[in-house]
Amino acid sequence: MPQKRKATNRKDGGDISVNNGAGMTILGIETSCDETSASVLRDGGRILSNIVLSQDEIHAPYGGVVPELASRQHILSIGYVVGEALTRAAVSLDKIDAFAVTQGPGLVGSLLVGLSFAKGLAYCFGKPLIPVDHCQAHVQSAFIENPDISFPSLALLVSGGHTTLFFLKEKHSFRILGRTRDDAAGEALDKIAKFLGLGYPGGPVIDRMAEGGNTKRFPFAVPKMSDRSLDFSFSGLKTAGLRQIKENRIGKDHAGLPDFLASFQIAVVRALLANLARAVKDFQPRSMILCGGVARNKALRKEFQKFAMRHRLPAFIPSLEFCTDNAVMVASLALEKIASGEKMGLAMDLNAYPRVPF
Ligand code: KG4
Ligand code: ZN
Numbered sequence: 001m002p003q004k005r006k007a008t009n010r011k012d013g014g015d016i017s018v019n020n021g022a023g024m025t026i027l028g029i030e031t032s033c034d035e036t037s038a039s040v041l042r043d044g045g046r047i048l049s050n051i052v053l054s055q056d057e058i059h060a061p062y063g064g065v066v067p068e069l070a071s072r073q074h075i076l077s078i079g080y081v082v083g084e085a086l087t088r089a090a091v092s093l094d095k096i097d098a099f100a101v102t103q104g105p106g107l108v109g110s111l112l113v114g115l116s117f118a119k120g121l122a123y124c125f126g127k128p129l130i131p132v133d134h135c136q137a138h139v140q141s142a143f144i145e146n147p148d149i150s151f152p153s154l155a156l157l158v159s160g161g162h163t164t165l166f167f168l169k170e171k172h173s174f175r176i177l178g179r180t181r182d183d184a185a186g187e188a189l190d191k192i193a194k195f196l197g198l199g200y201p202g203g204p205v206i207d208r209m210a211e212g213g214n215t216k217r218f219p220f221a222v223p224k225m226s227d228r229s230l231d232f233s234f235s236g237l238k239t240a241g242l243r244q245i246k247e248n249r250i251g252k253d254h255a256g257l258p259d260f261l262a263s264f265q266i267a268v269v270r271a272l273l274a275n276l277a278r279a280v281k282d283f284q285p286r287s288m289i290l291c292g293g294v295a296r297n298k299a300l301r302k303e304f305q306k307f308a309m310r311h312r313l314p315a316f317i318p319s320l321e322f323c324t325d326n327a328v329m330v331a332s333l334a335l336e337k338i339a340s341g342e343k344m345g346l347a348m349d350l351n352a353y354p355r356v357p358f
Pocket of ligand 2: 134138159292293324325
């Protein structure tokens with residue numbers, strides 16, 4: 001049971017009244033996976049700073065994120081990253097009106113670092129602590145530059161940990177239509193790159209090396225769910241990729257490597273868009289959103305835009321810096337929660353959650 005501390009001079013866990021977000025200054029913190037990030041936003045969304053410290057170099061030798069190393073690096077970096085975000089924003093801690101932090105899903109050890117740090121700040125300054133869901137924050141990243149996206153909307157989140165299709169009837173209403181039953185799309189790209197010894201994270205390497213490659217040279221079947229659900233599956237595609245690599249003896253220096261990577265990459269893109277096509281038919285959205293780290297991928301961005309044009313729908317894809325994990329999307333969503341009148345408190349009993357709870 002979480003213990004509630006008896007406070008003498010602070011409201012502890014109780015409601016704190018804040019205005020509707022206008023004129024507020026908020027500090028967001030994101031530590032769900034392997035990026036330590038902090039950001040200061042003001043006046044309903046003006047970005048004063050956004051610091052992202054990547055741990056890629058630490059995890060690269062292992063070809064994937066090592067959870068314990070991630071937590072240990074977050075605990076080393078968090079003070080510096082938050083300090084830098086405040087310095088660049090030219091805002092001191094006592095001028096922060098609310099703190100926002102990623103609560104989950106993600107690596108629990110990593111999440112706890114951000115949560116504990118944010119709790120400490122909220123407690124010390126007696127300001128509200130606003131928990132934010134990581135997947136919802138990724139969707140929010142599309143609204144940072146386009147606040148007027150029309151609803152209902154379909155949002156496709158494609159990252160290293162998630163491949164999820166959401167239906168948003170209106171703002172902040174998230175219905176999951178489908179999600180991956182095994183590997184996430186980014187994970188499949190990372191694993192193929194790891195197998196080929198191309199480095200970590202593999203997604204950006206494949207993106208770069210596949211440029212100009214022949215997408216038709218290595219055919220892959222687009223995975224389909226036998227039960228007609230809108231869930232995704234990438235482990236079969238990954239296994240087919242590994243088989244092609246072995247059968248054709250593809251390696252780092254193979255002349256056909258760009259063709260193989262382009263073929264594999266387009267198969268991932270097609271698998272994503274195949275589900276989207278069915279969802280567009282069934283749910284008749286008025287807009288489409290693409291977000292998450294893999295949304296940086298050039299082929300996916302291009303095909304998503306083409307797909308949207310074919311369906312005569314406006315497509316919204318965040319700028320590259322807002323696709324991968326960042327604290328702007330966390331602070332931005334928190335500001336909207338405040339504006340929508342959600343109750344805010346010191347929230348000292350918040351805990352991290354590893355998987356999507358909704
Ligand atoms: O959203 P994100 O930073 O973290 C998670 O929430 O998982 O996404 C990281 C993922 C990694 O799998 C990485 O390989 C992929 O995004 N990624 C890319 C590109 N940039 C990052 N995948 C394909 N093409 C890219 N340009
Ligand atoms: Zn993420």
